[in-house]
Every structure is written in structure tokens, then in C-alpha cells.
Amino acid sequence: MGGRNGTRARTGPSMADVAALAGVSSQTVSRVSMGLDNVRPATREKVRSAMDRLGYAPNSAARALRYGSFGTIGMIAHRLARTGESRTVEAVVEAARVEGYTVTLVDLESPTSDDMTAAVARLGHQAIDGLVIVRAEAAGPETLALPPGLPVVVSDSRFVGHHPAVGADQTAGARLAVEHLLGLGHRTVHHVSGPDDSGPAQMRIDAWRATLEAAGRDVPAVVRGDWSAASGYEAGLRLARDPDVTAVFCANDETATGLLHALHEVGRRVPQDISVVGFDDIYLAEQLWPPLTTVAQDFREIGRRLVDLLLQQVRDDEALVDVHEAVPTRLVVRESTGPAPA
Amino acid sequence: MGGRNGTRARTGPSMADVAALAGVSSQTVSRVSMGLDNVRPATREKVRSAMDRLGYAPNSAARALRYGSFGTIGMIAHRLARTGESRTVEAVVEAARVEGYTVTLVDLESPTSDDMTAAVARLGHQAIDGLVIVRAEAAGPETLALPPGLPVVVSDSRFVGHHPAVGADQTAGARLAVEHLLGLGHRTVHHVSGPDDSGPAQMRIDAWRATLEAAGRDVPAVVRGDWSAASGYEAGLRLARDPDVTAVFCANDETATGLLHALHEVGRRVPQDISVVGFDDIYLAEQLWPPLTTVAQDFREIGRRLVDLLLQQVRDDEALVDVHEAVPTRLVVRESTGPAPA
């Protein structure tokens, strides 16, 4: 694995050292350390001062070994500075904190199945009680060799039936976006999608198509993106050439940002000429120009439920494979959408 | 602390179980597990299949206890979905992966000294070999009660002399931004700053002021921001009222985004009427409208050096308090800056 110090590393004073200095047994030190009350105040004080003098801190490895628990959740993500990713990471970290857990992050070099497997293997050797997998793009549920018995939750619904999953309600969200645009009088809605191998991206595509079909509208060809702003920019340049395009639904807000850029550049006005809707409601969405109409994901709730579901498995020691929770999304209407041009 | 399962948690099969099934000693299992070569192929195979059958995974707590090392770096950040934060987190996680380490994240509820102390206390009980503190806004170096002997690095230079620090070269970066604007003919440059209690924010203010003074220009009053896009928006509304304002240097790209929003809204053209420069070079900067001229931080390099410096202390077991590395910044000129209006 590497990374380890070959020999003994920083190992501070142990309970035995404190005990020797305080003139008590190490068990008494343990009692003080855990805050039990069956210790005489005078003794407690002796131990406390010995701890302070030596700079004692409990060894969490030993504790973990004793308890079989680390108070730590593992999390696998790819390119975590991306908007959706970082919001999810933040939310999971926050929810974990409330439960008294910390989060250990591993990022993937690439979202390939191999890298995912490597990451899982590395985390399997790490000190975690459970695992959260965020947007497992390329890796399918079958290809994942997880340590048996390790509780897992996933924020990608392709894993339903394999692992419990929590995610935004992609389908309803995409429908909201498309219906909003149709309601403004647009004849149809174009879509700049996420990458092929992403479950959420596929769900947004499907819901977009289904909504158009249900309304009896033409379904234009999907413009492939990859979540990036750059792909949105390119898509924008392409779509702007077609004067029939009056409404675009982007797979995420970054893509939408790039699209807006392209439209500004070629002089198409938003929303007068073209309306744009994003997905995620990133922090910057309301400060873009124009402020972006988007489908808000409740990241905080998603993080909370991911952690809940994970800890439920950790505590009860049973897998919940069939669970799939869809967290409601809501449309946030700002200024990037307007009535279809006459 | 909380969070622990009261009784024994998931504890899979141990080496002893594998050894029993394979008919060898646990030490042989250990050898196979560690990939040593002094095991007969036939024996290795027996052990391997026993491992597979039982679903054996090494217990990292026991390993950590044995080695005194976790292969894990702790990281404290606040609001980590923020641009600069998430880029730094990403960079540190990536650099740590290269070194064979994972990163345990704790986010602060608020950047107060109390919360910081609580976070440190919680991490002190966690399984980490060293600690990275990112932008310790409110908490000063003195107020931090760190576990003695725990290697620490900080990405905020107020900690120089207390802990080794790595950060972007704020001063040079701010100077680049201001000189760029002066070079375009602007008489002076206004500044929307970060929060009072931030070290980097203060350094950017100081460098902005020093550069203006060195050029013999008027130094306008600082407009206080708080890193957020919303604060940039408000600052923008305020600054737009003053027709003398032709150039604004924002403390970060989010603030700049909000500022652009405000300027668009009131009809001031960028860069024809007002030039805007940001700081950070977030992923979206080049896709904003107009694409944002900004001071790029080399987050990847910062992350790498933070991890290097930390692991150096971990491995050599000595503190490097006097180290302070400033990673060069560079100006990325895009379209939000232009010649001063005539």
C-alpha cells in the first residue's frame, strides 16, 4: 500500500505512562479518560494533571480495535471540486458530524471501473465503518468488489437492488424543468445531457423525452455533454446556429453556465431569444447572468439520508439492498427563462 | 464523542479464522496478506482461497495499532463546497492519494474559535497521522489546542511561526491584478475584500493598497465582502452608483461573479465601463459573462506541498514551524478587463 512509516510512528504517551506518573493503575486512567464517575475527585485530579503533563491523547487505533468501530465513514467521489460533488460531500460531512462521525475521502483518478475498484480496495484497508459512493459513473454495481459485510450506500440509482440508494428525484426534476418551459409557450425543449455512463444523466434524458412525448412535442436529438461548463459552451455554439431552438434544458448548472456564455458570445439574448434551465442550483446559479432558472437538489437532505441509511446498517448489521429514496427536487425560477419568442 | 456502536461492530473474519480454515498458522496468513514472497505457491493458494471463502479483509485498526500509523490525514475546513475550499480539498486529497494516504474531513459549523477547537478535539480522537487546516478564519494560532506531537500544516500564513504554512502568493497575486488594471489606464482600482478575520483577505487588501500607493494613486475605501457571491452583488450595486469607478479587484471569483451580476443588472458594461478582476480562477471563471480575468492559484501545487510538508513531519517526527511556502500565482487575462473608458 505504501504511505506507511516503515517503523513506529508518532505514538504519544500511553495510558500506562500516565498511570505510572499518577501512581494509579491504567484502568483508572481509562476511567478518567472515558469520563466515568466512579473515581474519587482527588484521584481524578491526579490523573488529569498527569495527562496534561505528558500531553496524553487516547490512541484511536487501540480504541477502534477494542470497539470494532472507527466513527468514520468512507466516501468515494470523482472530481470532487465539481459543483454537485462538492455539495454532496459537504452535506455528507455535515450529516456525519451530527452523528459523531467523520468522513474519509478518496477521490478517483478517473471514473473507470478499474480506478473505482482500486479506490474501494484502498478504502477497504482504511479505517471505516461504512462507505458512501457518489455518482459511480463508469463502474456498474457488478464490477465492484466490495469488502463483504461493509455497509454501503450509493447516490446513484443504478445500484438499486445492489445497494441502498439515495438521490434527488431526477425524473420529477427534469419533468418540472421541461413543463416549465412548455408552459412558457416553447414548442419543444432541447437537452444538453451529461455523459453516457452516468445514471442520473440517463434519467434526466429519459424524463425529458417522456415529458415531451406526453405533451405530443417533437423530441430533438440530445446534445451530449459531460457535466463540464466547456461542454455546455460547445453545445451552446452548436444550438445557437439553429434559429428554431428557443428553450434548452441543461443536465447541470455548469453546463448551463457554459451555454449562457456561448449564447452571449453569439448575441442570442437570454431569455428573450432562448430560455435556459439548469439542474443542481449551485451557489453561483443566482448570481449568473442572467440568474439561472434551475432544478434545485436538496443536497443537505440527500446527505442526511445517505448517512442515516448507512448508519442504520452499521448499527443493525444488516444490509438494506432494496431501499431507494428519491429526495424531492424543486424548480427555482429566476431570469434565464421567459415566454417563447413570438 | 458519540457515534460508536455500543457493542462489537462489524468485525469480519480474522487472520486466525483464515489460518484455521487453511490449516496454517496466522503468521503465514499475514505473510500472504502482505504479499511477501517467502511462501510456497501451494500454501499461498490455500490461504488465498480460504481468504476468499471467508471474505477476509485485514483489520485496519489492528494494523494501525501495530504500526502506529493510519495512512490518513485529517483536514479541517469550513464551508467546503465553496470554490477555493473545494479546490484545495480536491488537491490535498489527490496529493494524499499519490502518497498512499486518505484524507479525513471535518467541516466546521462556523469558523469560530470554539468550533475550531471542537473540531480539533474530535479529530484528535480520530485516526489521523497529521492535520491540514484550511483557512482558519476566526481562530488564531494561539487559541488552538492541538494534540501535542501531531504534525500540522496550515494554508493560512497567519500561522507562520506556529505551524508550517503553504499558500498562494497573495501579495504578488494582488499586485499583478492591480498592476494589470493600472496598465490598462485606470486611474485607480477599487477593492471588494474578504472578511476581516481572514489572513489571506487581509494580505490581498494590503497588497492592493501598497500597489496603488507605490504608483502614487488614490486609495479608495475598501468595500467589505465575505467571499460570497451575494456580498459581491451588493458591493456591485454600491460601486455602480459611483461613475468614477472604472476598475474593481475582487477578493475572489465568487465575489466577482456577484459583482458582474450587479453591473449587468444596472446596465454598466464590462469591460467597456468597468473592468473586473477576480482571484482563484475557479472552474467557472472562463465561462462567466464576460469570461473573468483573474489571479489563478495553483491549487494542485498547494495541495501537493501541504501534503509533502505534512508527511515530512510525520516521517521525521520533527516539527517545521518556521517554514512558509508561497506558491506563485499568475494572472489569467480574459475579457472582463479592458482599457479605461476615455
Add this chain to the structure above:
DNA sequence: CGTTAACATGTTTACGTAAACATCATCCGC
């Protein structure tokens, strides 16, 4: 065929903590 080296494998031990159990002192009521 015997001696020895080289290698494979087993045994013992320590890492730091905390539960379980054992012991010892103190204080209460009669």
C-alpha cells in the same frame, strides 16, 4: 551419505485500550 545453508512455516510477544472480574477500604445499621 552427512553437513550446512536456504527457505518455509510455526510460536511468542507487544501494540494501547477497556470490559470483566477481583480485591480492598469505608461507612452504615444494629
Add this chain to the structure above:
DNA sequence: GCGGATGATGTTTACGTAAACATGTTAACG
């Protein structure tokens, strides 16, 4: 003032791993 209860403290042990040391087995060479 004595038996028993209560509470404080000490002792033993196990958690899973891997280093250090010990032993056994095979092969090579004279």
C-alpha cells in the same frame, strides 16, 4: 464493634496484526 453493602481501585484478558525469534524441511555440495 461487627457483618454486609457500597464504592474505589487493581489485575487479567482479549481485540487482530506483524515483528522477532525459533523450529522444521528441503536441497546442494563435498
